Amino acid sequence: MHELLRMGDLAALVGIVDDGGFAESARRKGVSASTLSRSVTRLEEQLQVTLLRRTTRSIEITPEGAAVLVEAREILDRSETLQDIATIGQKPAGLLRVNAPVPYVLHVLAPHLPQFRLAYPDIQLSIDMTDSLVDLIGSHADVAIRLGRLPDSQMLYRPLGRTAWKLVASPSYLDLHGWPETPADLEQLEQVRFAIPEHINTLRFMNYDSPVYVPAALTAGNGEAVRQLVLNGLGIARFSDFMIAEDLSAGRLVELFPNQLDADPLDISALYLTRASGLRRLSVFLDWLGSISGG
Incomplete structure (x- = not known):
């Protein structure tokens, strides 16, 4: 390999797989599908493997692509964690995507969000409301708040209390x-x-x-x-x-x-992925959730 893999190309591959295709990923990122296609082609040429099989309606990741995807996620996660470490001493900042049940958002989060915004004005919260259990990767969420018994998974979680x-x-x-x-x-x-x-x-x-x-x-x-x-x-x-x-x-x-x-009573928990555990914006958000939920 004569040149280093580009972070943007790795991010493009991860986004395409998570979003289920080039068109949707391009829409979410605000770029053209051809730009993402060039990123994947560049990766394939550098690694000399086929990563994705493309049809008119869908994509299929190859076994080699699946292996590269695992490493790409790890590289991107480490990069974001390093960036977070580099900004120690500065206020937590950046986008934090939250998924939570509709009633919890309306009756617990919303009344207290002004105080969170005052404390952390540089954290941009994106809140998606759904009453069903979601896949954090597929839903593009960094943290999900769930009520009830948690399914067995590799996700990390923090107890936030119980509700009768x-x-x-x-x-x-x-x-x-x-x-x-x-x-x-x-x-x-x-x-x-x-x-x-x-x-x-x-x-x-x-x-x-x-x-x-x-x-x-x-x-x-x-x-x-x-x-x-x-x-x-x-x-x-x-x-x-x-x-x-x-x-x-x-x-x-x-x-x-x-x-x-x-x-x-129902347990209230915040679930998050290992890849997000090093982010300070996630850490302060989880601490704040515990303070308003009694957890």
């Missing part, structure tokens, strides 16, 4: 349909249900052998939509406590049968 479940309804709904005195009385009411995950709709109580069945009023596919429907008097539902803490405090919702729900 609460069963709630609006006072106006209960005034109209009756205030239940025992969990069994819930069968006379209606429930606003989550489309996914289905298990949230199951209501188990201490000292009850089987779940209490509550007829469905309607179903919504988003936790925030379920909350709005309950606020508007369409039924009862159970939520993570951070979602409805302000509603309870303001009296917009009331809790039914406190401390009687038989449901384990």
Whole structure:
């Protein structure tokens, strides 16, 4: 090999694979697809191997390309870490991509983000909201906030605390349909249900052998939509406590049968890749998350 591989060419290869093709990667980077194609061609000529097989609609990485991709990621990660080390003494800066469930962004992150911006004005946060588990590489996220048990993986994570479940309804709904005195009385009411995950709709109580069945009023596919429907008097539902803490405090919702729900609290965790673990902007963001989440 008569010349060093260019960092830009390696970054181009990684981006093409992560984005699923030349066109999408070019769109994300704001360059032409031909520019990315030249980068891959240059790598292939230098390494004397075929990295990608290209068709009109897709790309396929070769075994040699997969091996090069692993090393390319490592080189790029080390380069970014070295750049981070070189700026020690300066304020953390740069783009940090965050993926989190919609309710967590709205009820935990958003109210506290002004203080983070004041403390770290040079960190540019890009927040993507989704309630489903995502692949950090495929979603271009540096850190993902997740609720519940974590799947087995090679990702690093930091515990951020736990959130308990609460069963709630609006006072106006209960005034109209009756205030239940025992969990069994819930069968006379209606429930606003989550489309996914289905298990949230199951209501188990201490000292009850089987779940209490509550007829469905309607179903919504988003936790925030379920909350709005309950606020508007369409039924009862159970939520993570951070979602409805302000509603309870303001009296917009009331809790039914406190401390009687038989449901384990959800763990709150921040997941991140090994490649990002050396970035100071990630480190200060994780510390801040712990401070606002109690973790």
